[in-house]
Amino acid sequence: MTVVLDVNWTVKWLTLCAQAMAEHRIELIELDRAIGDSDHGENMDRGFQAVLAKLDEATPETPGAALKMTAMTLMSKVGGAAGPLYGTAFLRAATAVGDAAEVEPAAWALALAAARDGIVARGKAEPGDKTMVDAWTPAVDAAREAADGGSPDLLSVLVAAAEAAEAGAVATDPLIARKGRASYLGERSAGHRDPGAVSTALILRAAVGAAA
């Protein structure tokens, strides 16, 4: 069975994202409690539950439509820093995939890059600032490499992105935050994992699950 990135996959992905946020809600709250304001898990859970509700109301027609709906919903339900950042990310990804019924692996890698660029454009964080950018950037690089490589099947692109994001999140541990709320802690932010990087890894891992 070859996996295709169509609207069914997208809906399944978003559903699994919602499930992951609900399951990891407390973990994300705890991470944010350490270097932020204890709301990241609550914010993400609220946002993706709203996405689920939207999916219940009407099934989108294309992957792009599903991504755009997600962007608008996260933008209006998440709040905080994560809301506009993830909102922009999904919006840029939606624009990147256009109204195609099926997205090719290479195009998906480009969509991930567009999402990351959107986050950077809004949040002005650079790699190493201990933000979600530190999960997105390695994921984008790994996805592009996998898509460029010998076997450009979707699953390997998704897996490459998820693994790189997870490694990127872990790699935020020693960093000193320079953007977002954790930056107020200065050196005391070192030794903690960035919650946004972890939620990014969860989202990209859910993408693998949707292809299973």
Next chain:
Amino acid sequence: MTVVLDVNWTVKWLTLCAQAMAEHRIELIELDRAIGDSDHGENMDRGFQAVLAKLDEATPETPGAALKMTAMTLMSKVGGAAGPLYGTAFLRAATAVGDAAEVEPAAWALALAAARDGIVARGKAEPGDKTMVDAWTPAVDAAREAADGGSPDLLSVLVAAAEAAEAGAVATDPLIARKGRASYLGERSAGHRDPGAVSTALILRAAVGAAA
């Protein structure tokens, strides 16, 4: 050595009272914490420290003068329920002993009764209401009995009063308060000792110490 109730004894008594309140400050706070507002030890300590300061300024000429000074000082420094009640008690005792240079055991027993009556007149508590009256009343009775008895020496009057007050304080344990702040607790006041009864016992025990 026979003990006489002169101004030296009175000053020593008040000094020992101040010492007892300082030593039992926390105990009295804890008792008041259980069924009141955690201030009785602080109030009594503040009051008797002020009495000490007054004694430092000028030595009173008679037992009555010392008692009157104590009354005015407690009235103006203790506050709460205990301030006016002890103030009235010392004032009535002062009036009872008049300007005698030495007070006879029988007269002292009468002075204690006057003090108790003053407390009842101001506070309207009856025996069994779980207040300082429950220490004063048995003390007054015991002192009168000792003074009326075969050996009306001062020490036996003082000891009788102190022991009766102590027993009276212990006997407040099972009572349900009907006056003062503890009465707000209703039945939940049972099982605790009344702080004012304990401070009364401390004061009457200090009187024994002053005769040692």
Next chain:
Amino acid sequence: MKKLINDPKSVVHESVQGFGLAHAGLVTVSEDPIYITRKDAPVAGKVGLVSGGGSGHEPLHAGYVGKGMLDAAVPGAVFTSPTPDQILPATLAANAGAGVVHIVKNYTGDVLNFETAAELAEAEGVNVRTVLVNDDVAVEDSLYTAGRRGVGGTVLVEKIAGAAAERGDGLEAVVAIGERVNANVRTMGVALTACTVPHAGTPSFDLDENEIEIGIGIHGEPGRHRIPMENADGITDRLLEPVLADLKITAGDRVLLFVNGMGGTPLSELYIVYRRAVQVLADAGATVDRSLVGNYITSLEMQGCSISVLRLDDELTALWDAPVHTAALRWGM
């Protein structure tokens, strides 16, 4: 115990000094003995209003000194009523010849100390009357107890009697207004946590993580009974029920609803309680005509609230609306 203080012994003194500095245009502070008077006291021709009690209930009472409310406030040690040697000069300072009303919360200590001060003031030729506030329905009112405590209703008595004095009412008339407010207000409180008296250093009672104390007063004393934690609507219902029953609230009554924070509860939670209280009153057919929500009579950093309901009539409403300018209550000027 962590507090923003220098020394438990100097808490009241330094706090009152700070208060005097922050509101120098409004009040004068006497430091020895401690009492606070309205800057322009005594106000010619006006009946003087004096209140006081233990400290730890801020903004009560000093926060209510000013035009349209109190002429003087007398703070005692924390949770300890003040002494006659403070109350007497405050009374004299408030007296412009028209007499002085003592507004006294019904606690043995407050009653006795104000009683003595009133006698002393009378001896100096001042006409003193007392309004005793006893609005707490958590406590049984009986000849054989200390009687009901004065709690949240005190703020309303001070505001409304203060307005009566300001408009020129005579001594007996001000007393009558104060007593009318007291007769028409009932209060019940709840504690979610205890508070810590500075000189005691430990919490005033022990409460489990899932227990609350119903029927607390304002001195960190334990309440009437202890129940498992409930949600805000449940607690509100529980507090209001005896208040409405005792007041005999019936359809058509117009009321002032006062949701008071005990000091450590966020304002946002008080509004959640207020919301439910309005519903309950509506169900009883009563209309909330005026409201007050905030920390107005507190118990240090205690978490919890009290709900007071005052049955209004046109005169009480007009006096409530009358201009007031104090540190803690201000409108119309």
Next chain:
Amino acid sequence: MKKLINDPKSVVHESVQGFGLAHAGLVTVSEDPIYITRKDAPVAGKVGLVSGGGSGHEPLHAGYVGKGMLDAAVPGAVFTSPTPDQILPATLAANAGAGVVHIVKNYTGDVLNFETAAELAEAEGVNVRTVLVNDDVAVEDSLYTAGRRGVGGTVLVEKIAGAAAERGDGLEAVVAIGERVNANVRTMGVALTACTVPHAGTPSFDLDENEIEIGIGIHGEPGRHRIPMENADGITDRLLEPVLADLKITAGDRVLLFVNGMGGTPLSELYIVYRRAVQVLADAGATVDRSLVGNYITSLEMQGCSISVLRLDDELTALWDAPVHTAALRWGM
């Protein structure tokens, strides 16, 4: 976690409903999406003022909606900035054609969400300008960080810019006044205890019985460093030192001194801090011309305080004194 709430999910909604009921004469509450507007908004000819941010800082911002201050407030979830779909209609409701000023505390979330809302409002033909508040000296201001946070100074910006809008200043003039306040105010805070976000259920950080957290913000986030407990005077000195240094306070300066409670600290303690702060300012040769003491920008039930100093000039003083009528700040009317 013991709170007077029904459900962590309904805290903001129910609290805003209660607020609307308690201040029905003053504000209108929109429930979906949630925002609060001045009863008479939009006020013909007047520049509109909108602020907002996470809930949990009450009375900020809804408590400052009314004559002489904000036209609209937009509360987000607890400690979470509101979303553009709330900010946009609030902006439209505040717009009388003279444009709207967004007063935004400098947090990534607030900045991004207000930015988006401003773009959307501009697209609908509304002139929007933003005043960014960043008065917190606990945080290093640098291009390579998120920059200084907006804390206590926000209240002062809202009051003074609000007075400027009320007297009829145009859009750019109101922005200039707001920025002048922001440029002349600095703040530093301390936490004695953490606070508990309802949906999180556990305290926002762990603090030992004898530790305090210096340089906290208003979101229960940990501060800049942790030190052993000190007395009130010591803490006051520690907070004021960087404030005065950063503001370059010199002899002859006239200032507004704002001692703000974080929500769970008794008012009496704030006055103890205020008292010391006046001494320190006097030692620096500055005069405290205006003051504000109380719980005006809070972090739920956190114990602690912040100290803000605003350098005054005649115009800022006059605008501070101008009448204001909101739920939480009221004078002159």
